[in-house]
Amino acid sequence: MDKKITIAIDGFSSTGKSTLAKQLAKVLGYVYVDTGAMYRAIAYFSMQKGYIKTDYLDKESLIVSLPNIQLQFHFNVELGFAEMYLNGENVEKQIRTIEVSSFVSKVAEIPEVRAKLVEQQQQMGKNKGIVMDGRDIGTVVFPDAELKIYMTASAQTRAQRRYDELIQKGDQVTFEEVLKNVEERDYIDTHRSNSPLIKADDAIEIDNSNLNREEQFELVLDLVKQKIS
Numbered sequence: 001m002d003k004k005i006t007i008a009i010d011g012f013s014s015t016g017k018s019t020l021a022k023q024l025a026k027v028l029g030y031v032y033v034d035t036g037a038m039y040r041a042i043a044y045f046s047m048q049k050g051y052i053k054t055d056y057l058d059k060e061s062l063i064v065s066l067p068n069i070q071l072q073f074h075f076n077v078e079l080g081f082a083e084m085y086l087n088g089e090n091v092e093k094q095i096r097t098i099e100v101s102s103f104v105s106k107v108a109e110i111p112e113v114r115a116k117l118v119e120q121q122q123q124m125g126k127n128k129g130i131v132m133d134g135r136d137i138g139t140v141v142f143p144d145a146e147l148k149i150y151m152t153a154s155a156q157t158r159a160q161r162r163y164d165e166l167i168q169k170g171d172q173v174t175f176e177e178v179l180k181n182v183e184e185r186d187y188i189d190t191h192r193s194n195s196p197l198i199k200a201d202d203a204i205e206i207d208n209s210n211l212n213r214e215e216q217f218e219l220v221l222d223l224v225k226q227k228i229s
């Protein structure tokens with residue numbers, strides 16, 4: 001039997017990390033973990049509690065509340081992937097809004113938030129056979145992952161993908177708004193002092209601006225096969 005490995009996929013927002021990760025997990029029979037959903041759930045929690053107001057985040061209140069935040073993934077057989085539950089409530093839809101997207105980077109900067117989530121992520125991956133995507137998976141969460149992928153694409157390409165997704169869901173957004181949000185998140189994700197998005201030395205970079213889903217999937221599946229056989 002092939003050996004089970006850890007696959008870490010990092011990169012900017014809307015590079016198609018989760019699409020690739022889900023495809024890999026399905027074909028390999030691995031667990032897929034979307035770590036962005038965990039940061040999003042904490043941003044959503046903060047909004048619900050009133051810790052986020054316009055441009056201000058009450059970090060102290062959030063930090064004090066962290067022990068009361070329980071995050072779980074439950075596999076949805078119909079959808080074929082795990083959905084995010086916050087304190088027992090399915091928040092998969094609520095965490096994908098543009099409001100959450102515009103606050104989540106501020107929440108993800110907080111060291112106490114990162115420490116809590118990194119620990120939970122490491123627990124989820126301790127038996128390998130996992131595909132995890134995020135920003136710090138190959139650098140902080142699983143520095144010993146057997147395969148690390150670092151995905152990139154131009155901001156324009158990524159904003160267009162995100163815009164199409166949101167419009168399809170019926171959200172009222174403009175392309176300019178989405179592009180601004182993508183650029184702002186890129187800036188915060190790469191400039192924060194705690195676990196910024198950087199390519200791990202041993203990660204393989206894939207720019208998918210000009211690759212379709214199938215081409216990208218085949219490329220990465222070949223890399224996986226080299227590692228597991």
Ligand code: DC
Pocket residue numbers: 013014035036037039040104105108133134135136137185189
């Ligand atoms: O992948 P995403 O766009 O759903 O991630 C949401 C935000 O969470 C993103 O702005 C950066 C942050 N994030 C992070 O800091 N570390 C991770 N491992 C995953 C996401």
